Amino acid sequence: MFKSDNETTTHADAILTPMKRQKNVITTSILVILFTTLIMGKAQPVTAQQEGGVTLSARAGLDGYCKDNTWLPVSVTVENQGANAEGFVEVGIVGNGVGNNVYAEAIDLPNGARKQVQLLAFPEGFVSEVAVQYTSGGNELSGDIVRVDCLQEGDRLFGLLAGNPSAYSFLNDLDSNSNEAFLAQLNASEFPESPEGLEALDGLVIANFDTGQLNEAQVNAIQQWVTSGGQLVVMGGTGWQKTAVGLEELMPFTPNGTNQATSFSALERFAPSEDSIEGSSIIATGTPKTSASTLVRQGSQNLVIVDKLGYGEVYYLAFDAAAVNGWDSGLINLFNTLFTPVGTQPGWRGGFQSWNNADSAAGVFVELGLPSFFLICSLLCMYVVVLGPINLIVLQRLGKREWAWVSVPGLVIFFSLLTMVLGSQIRGGQARLNRVAVVQVQPGAEVARVDGLVGIFSPSRSNYEVALNGGLAAHPIPSFSGGGDWRIEGAGDEAILPNVRVDAGGIERFAVQGYVSKPEFGHTLSLSIHDTGVLLKGSIQNLSGITLENAVLFYPGNYRELGDFQAGGQETVTINITKNDQATYAGLSTAGDEPFQPIYFSEDEMLQALNDGTSYYSDREGFLKQNLINALMQNETSAIGRGSGIYLAGWATDQVLDVSLKKSFRAEDRTLYIITLEPEILTESGNITLYPALFDWYVLDGQDNGYGEVTPYGMYTYRNSYGLEFKLAQEIEYSSIESMILRLMASGSPGTFGLEVSLWDFSENTWALLSIDDFGRHEIPSPERFVGPQTTIRMQINDVQNLGDTIQTSDFTLLVNP
Incomplete structure (x- = not known):
């Protein structure tokens, strides 16, 4: 699939690139050496001492843990005590028949330099180890093999930032049914600086830890991870000040002191167990933020506070769980309750779910259609008429019927060339780039998450260099049928795919993920709850410069088509959600039952609404939209649905993904925007x-x-x-x-x-x-x-x-x- 021109030697046969061969025919001895090298096939890795003193150490995953088809953070430290070097830190993943995938970052190492970098890799198939190396000029200067433990499907992984990690070992016991829980002990120096690096976590706990050690990128990564559905627990207790110092804007509670708590009966009722809390404990005192809710209050003391951020939640525990005595089973029940996954989240929350549908969507070029039926019929009719009657008539008039053995092959060649020329004109002489994106806009978030698909069509067999900007992380679309080689080289927010090979008329595809500037949408929506149903009322303002085509307002049980929502425009809605606006499940009508019922497995409804009635069986754009929505709302075995929230969705043709080719190309852009709306809830006096x-x-x-x-x-x-x-x-x-x-x-x-x-x-x-x-x-x-x-x-x-x-x-x- 993807092959790189940057060829390097291997380390422990894990990164498979051919060694550089030199030809020298001056002496027989050199020919013998060359022949021996060709027989060997691969060169052994060169040690740091042999190549100038470069040393390398690496840690992969979150404390060594990872999940299949989920970003894998790799922290690498390289040091050079030899000659100046310019090269790449490379992370190689050799999966189960999926090709050789290499993720590289350019690093200059002058003498005496010591640098630490973080890379993201995307494991596909069974992965038990990754190969990490530093290469310069095509030669490996240092390398290491790092083992990882990719969890089974359904297992949960919890991250821990704590000054005394062993005190929170009970988090290992948060098992659910036959699935296991694992605890990743993290530290500031290797903590991911991008939200993609935290995607494998099912929860993150920060306790008695100086969060001032986290840099701005790491704090932003936590915030964006929570917005995408992560669950964060921050603890108070005696270490409340250092724990809060770097997370003040993120926490639902503003601590300002401590108090000695002697009773925790409210907490024991919230997370009941056979044990009881013994003795007293120090708790943090302060004020919940206006958007937060107090889940547990003991008298006037707030013990457990929660606030929603996007699809995720941030909890603040005023106490330090490590200082609570005699309540081991209660702590397990408490954290099982806090980390219970929400079942009503929409399918698109975590990006693409069905990679088969994603692969199909990336390969649909709407403007690259087949020749028209009229053109094909006209060409065939012309061919038959010219080759038969016209050819015969002309030869008879010339009295040269014996020339038919020349004219017939000549006409066949002529029409063959004509067909090739017409096909080339229709297909075009330029490469084409298909950029498909899904942008999720959350209230309170500073940026918007984007998940994208890119397809490259080539009219002739060629190699392309693909440029990615804006900090986009890219990976091959997972395939269960195997694939070729993949290489991406990054430096800061810029990256390239140095050598993407595409056959004539072929399409190569890959996926990207990142964050873009948040388009602004405002609203004055409210939900008024009354005896006969719920009234959704208010206005939505498009404050962005984007016109949403076929805009749709989704609400529990139904949707309202808004048409094209112009940039700078406003839409006013008054929707009485009554018994006539019922959800259906698997074709079973709920009419005459409770009003305002949630709707879940609804990808067909979303297709119907967002496709504006277009048949996706006969329309290329409809087919693209169908596969994109199914990629978001289905996994490989079942449908997921859109949850019970209120969303504004619509299409646009603006460019969101900063992806381009170094050669001349034409681009097609289609973006699905999904904006979460949180209306104010109003109640009547009764x-x-x-x-x-x-x-x-x-x-x-x-x-x-x-x-x-x-x-x-x-x-x-x-x-x-x-x-x-x-x-x-x-x-x-x-x-x-x-x-x-x-x-x-x-x-x-x-x-x-x-x-x-x-x-x-x-x-x-x-x-x-x-x-x-x-x-x-x-x-x-x-x-x-x-x-x-x-x-x-x-x-x-x-x-x-x-x-x-x-x-x-x-x-x-x-x-x-x-």
């Missing part, structure tokens, strides 16, 4: 109905039983036991709970009811089995027992009789008093 779509849901316990992932909607229960947690997505103030309705609806006509349904009793810290013997709507007695902090409801479902029912709906509606 009772307030908290509908299902006001809740995020989380998987507490349970696993894929072979029939689909755990979900409240469309869950097949055969031989399965699982737990779900529902939590208000946005804080709504109320004084008391009037009633709670559990909707437990089955698809089709189920027979015997074989489920046990339990709710967590926050007052007794135990599971309470409900008296339910049929599907339907069930009012729960004493509902306040089952609603915890942040309006949290926990439910367990157990298929005790192994009947295998499909639960179409399992969610809650609360009626609360203002």
Whole structure:
């Protein structure tokens, strides 16, 4: 696929580039040496002492851990005690039949220099080690083989920045079902400086650590990682000052002192366990930020505070978990609760999910169509007529019919050349670049995340140098069928693919990821909750210089087409979300049920809305959009959906990806913008109905039983036991709970009811089995027992009789008093 002209020797056969061969025919002895070298095939790595004293050390992954198809950070330190050197630090990954992938950065090493660099590599297939080397002039001066441990699918990885890491070893015990948890002990010197380097983390804990050691790039990386869905926990306690010094803008709490806490009963209720907290502990005191919510409060002391940032969350614990005595199982339950993954997040949150669809989207050149049917028919008719009747008539009039043996081949050659010329004109003489991007705009974020696909079409076999600017990270599109070689060379925010080989009429593809300037959109939207439904009302302002084509406003249960949203324009909406605007799941209508229900598996709906009715089977642009949306909202085995948020989405033809060729080329640009809108929630003076779509849901316990992932909607229960947690997505103030309705609806006509349904009793810290013997709507007695902090409801479902029912709906509606 990709091959480089920068050829280097190898280290431990891991980076496969041919050695430089020299021809010398002066003496027989040199010919013998050359013949021996050719037989050997590869040169052994040259030691640092032999080549001038360059030494190298490297650490790969997050404390050695990595995940498949997720960015792998590599920290490399090189030192030169010999002659001045100019060359590359190279990270080579040889996957399972996927070719030789090399990620390099240019580094100059004068005598006495010692430099540290961070590179990003993209492991594909089974990877157990990476090869790191420093090369100069095509020769390896120093190298090392670094082992990595790529986790199994479903395993969780938590990062830890702490002054005393061993005190937080309980994080290793955050196992979920058959999956394991791993703890990566991190430090400031090797901490990633880009959010891509943190993507393998399922959570990050910072405690009793001087965050002033982190540079600006590292702090920005944490913020952007959280915005993309990361979960960060920052602790207080005795080390609150040094822990907060570098994270003040990111934390949901502003600490200003300490206090001695002697009771933690509220914390024990929040994360119940068989243990109890012993003794007292120092806690940080201060003020929560206006956007934050307090999850646990002991009297006037805030113990657990949370704030949302984009798709992610930042928690502040006023105490240091390492100083809490006798509560080992409680700490595990606490962090399992904090790090519970949100189930209602949209599929596009983490970039591309289906690389098969991404590969298809990168290869669709809308302006590079096939010749028209009329042109082909006209050419064929002309060929037949000229070769047959006209040729015969002309030869008869000339009286030279015997010349047919010359005229027929001549006409065939003529039309062949004509066809080639026409085909060349249609295809064009220039290379073409297809740049497809998805830009996610989050409120509160300073930049926007961009995930992109690039396709290179060549009219003839050629090699291209590709330039990437703006700090874009690039990698080959993962392929399970194997691939060729890949090499990228970077320096700062600029990088090149030095030698991309494309066959005549062929297309080479790769993916990029990074951050771009955030386009500005404003709004005055509000959600008014009333007895008959929810009213979405207000205006959206396009403050950017971008016109969104086929703009669509998505909201739970439906969408509104806005047409072209002009730059500088404004759209006013008034949408009464009633029982007629219901979501559907797997073709099962929910009309006549609860209003304002979440919608999940909805890639077809998004295609219909964003394609403006265009058939993606017959239209090239429609086909590109179909594959792009499916790449975002499907993994290789199932659909993901768009969650329960409110989003503005639309297309544009502006250039977002700063990717170009060194040769002359023509470019096609298509960008999908997805803007998250967070409306203000308004309530009436009477009772307030908290509908299902006001809740995020989380998987507490349970696993894929072979029939689909755990979900409240469309869950097949055969031989399965699982737990779900529902939590208000946005804080709504109320004084008391009037009633709670559990909707437990089955698809089709189920027979015997074989489920046990339990709710967590926050007052007794135990599971309470409900008296339910049929599907339907069930009012729960004493509902306040089952609603915890942040309006949290926990439910367990157990298929005790192994009947295998499909639960179409399992969610809650609360009626609360203002």
